[in-house]
Amino acid sequence: GIAGRCVMRLLATAIAARPLLVPRAAPAALLDVEAVASVHTSLGDLSSTLAFADQAGNLAGALFPLSLPPYLLFLYFLGYEGNRCPKTAQFGAQFLLLFVVSTVLTGIVTKGTYSSSLADVDWLHGGAEALLTTSNLFLGFGLAGALSSGKMEPAGAGMEGTRPQRYAALALAVTVFGSAFAGPQLGVEAHSPFLFGAGALPADLLAASPLPLHAEPANALSIPTWAIHFSSVFEYLFAMGMVWQMAALSGNERWKGLTWGMLPLHASGVAACTYHFFYNSPDLSFLVLLQAALTLAGNTTCAVAAARLASSNGWMPSMLNPFDQSSAAASPSAAASDPPAAAAISGAAAAPNAAKLVVLTALASYGVKYGELLLGPVPYLSGVEGAVAGVLLCFGFPALTAARFRKLSAQEAKRAPREPRDPAEIEIEVRGARSCLRRLPPQRRTPPAASHRACCPTHSSGQHVALVHQATPSGGVPSPSA
Numbered sequence: 001g002i003a004g005r006c007v008m009r010l011l012a013t014a015i016a017a018r019p020l021l022v023p024r025a026a027p028a029a030l031l032d033v034e035a036v037a038s039v040h041t042s043l044g045d046l047s048s049t050l051a052f053a054d055q056a057g058n059l060a061g062a063l064f065p066l067s068l069p070p071y072l073l074f075l076y077f078l079g080y081e082g083n084r085c086p087k088t089a090q091f092g093a094q095f096l097l098l099f100v101v102s103t104v105l106t107g108i109v110t111k112g113t114y115s116s117s118l119a120d121v122d123w124l125h126g127g128a129e130a131l132l133t134t135s136n137l138f139l140g141f142g143l144a145g146a147l148s149s150g151k152m153e154p155a156g157a158g159m160e161g162t163r164p165q166r167y168a169a170l171a172l173a174v175t176v177f178g179s180a181f182a183g184p185q186l187g188v189e190a191h192s193p194f195l196f197g198a199g200a201l202p203a204d205l206l207a208a209s210p211l212p213l214h215a216e217p218a219n220a221l222s223i224p225t226w227a228i229h230f231s232s233v234f235e236y237l238f239a240m241g242m243v244w245q246m247a248a249l250s251g252n253e254r255w256k257g258l259t260w261g262m263l264p265l266h267a268s269g270v271a272a273c274t275y276h277f278f279y280n281s282p283d284l285s286f287l288v289l290l291q292a293a294l295t296l297a298g299n300t301t302c303a304v305a306a307a308r309l310a311s312s313n314g315w316m317p318s319m320l321n322p323f324d325q326s327s328a329a330a331s332p333s334a335a336a337s338d339p340p341a342a343a344a345i346s347g348a349a350a351a352p353n354a355a356k357l358v359v360l361t362a363l364a365s366y367g368v369k370y371g372e373l374l375l376g377p378v379p380y381l382s383g384v385e386g387a388v389a390g391v392l393l394c395f396g397f398p399a400l401t402a403a404r405f406r407k408l409s410a411q412e413a414k415r416a417p418r419e420p421r422d423p424a425e426i427e428i429e430v431r432g433a434r435s436c437l438r439r440l441p442p443q444r445r446t447p448p449a450a451s452h453r454a455c456c457p458t459h460s461s462g463q464h465v466a467l468v469h470q471a472t473p474s475g476g477v478p479s480p481s482a
Contacts, residue, residue, distance in 0.1 A: 063292035070296075070303040077306035082313030084152040084250065086145060089239075091162045091169075092138025098173050099131035106180045114190040119219070119280050123183065126194025126225035127176045133232045134169055140239035147245050147348035193222035201370065213373040217279050226365040229276065233269050234360050237401065238353060240266065244405065245348065254309040259405060261305030265298030267398035274393040277368065283382035284390050 077083075079090050103118065106128045110118045118125050146153060159166075193200070200223045206213060221229070240259050247255040271291040278284050307315075372379045381389055 060289045060292035063289075063296050067292075067296040067299045070299040073303040074299060074306050077303065077310040077315070080310040080313065080315050081155065082315060083309055084155060084313075086142045086153050087157060087159050087162050088142030088145065088165060089139050090142070091159065091165060092135050092140075092142055095138060095169055096132070096135040098169075099128070099135055102131050102173065102176055102180075103128045105177060109180050109184065113184045116190055117280065119276065121190050122219075122222050122225050123188060123192045123194045124180055126222070126228050127179060129225065129228040129232065131169075131173060131176060133228055133235065134172060136232050136235035136239060138165060138169070140235050140242055141350055141354075143239065143242035143246060144348040144350055144353060147242060147249055148350065150249070152250055191218050193224065194228070195222075195224040197222045197224065199223040199227075199365075206370075206373075211374060212376075213370075214376060216373065219280060221276055221369065223365055223369060226276075226369050227361050229273055230364040230368075231357060231361045233266075233273065234357050234364075236262070236266055236269060238357065240401075240405075242348065244408070252309070252312055254305070254312045256409070257308055258302065258305040261301035261303075262298065263398060263402055264294045264301055266401060267394060268294035268298055270397050271394045274390050277372065277393070278379055278381065278386065278390065281380070281382060281386065284386050286387065287390055287394065290394060 075090075075093055078085055078093060106124045107118045110116055110121045110124055114121055118128070240262050243262065244256055244259045247253050268291045271287050271294060275281075275284060275287040275291070378389070
């Protein structure tokens, strides 16, 4: 009926209006690129809700809905049974959709009640971001659990084992939704801090400090909200590392490709943190567009990487056809054997990693909130200077992350045993080396690699040395008739 179609349109718009799979610091800030005056707190006002989600034709608002299809493809391919992905990690990826809905609903309350951006309403902002932290926790520690046990998810396992996690996550979501609508009725103000500003340094202590601290604007993030942001970023980095190690557990190198696919989403999260570092300055609103573009790119690269992973584990395009029984018969069975991973993967234990995340989150939260008070005009940069600083921050940290994984890849390649070469291939190369030597005068038929490279530029010096010794096992110089 008409009511049913309206509900479906509302849900689809709510999901499509937010970026996906991003360890972002302030997704709701993106909802206020252009003010929408017709938003009301009533959920029954469907036209106002749709106008809010459409963001009045803003380019960033157009990019975020485009990121939904690739993210749904990512969920589909990640959940392919042949991947044996831990169910807790799958649930974490799926739970992100509920976080997306929460940012839209809390944004509606923000607009209707405070006529402000969600990023500037700290208590609503932090509550919505808590769902993102929950999603990343399940994703990272779900993978870590499998790595610590040294066993892949049993083939044919269902989601029943994640029931406690699902109930806890659902309770948190209900709390966020309920507080969003009850808070204004209880007199909570626009700039009231999230969780009552727990952990903040006393104002008297800051005022008595001999250091030259500048005053914070009213929309500065509280310590709990900064903690939610940084925990999301660090948890996502942790999840990237766990995805990388899944290659060793499963024996499938395609898992590493998924880590690289997650990198643009990490950059998107850093872009959001950068936007907040500059107190959500309108002069740096290009960071909103940059985050939207990175979200779309990252969801696409994750979908491609997950598709490659699924294909390597037996997925076929014919499986998209629900009427094709042959593809169903070819799907992995519950009797599938475990990959040859004999021991737990080091560095994946839950307790030490959780402790590291807590320490890093605390250091980053206090360091940024109070450290930038010492930076004078830096957090208020605008124009070219602000743009340059924003870009450097947005891409500097992801570049370091990429360098770390590239170095790790090179180290693993050196440690990996080389596969034995085909004897027939070696024989062909040996004959080629002998042919090169025959063309040289006798006085030049010496083992030095430079002579051989001079007569045949198709091989490197190291290859020529190896080929010469293969042609003459004794290490001598082969004769022209050899």
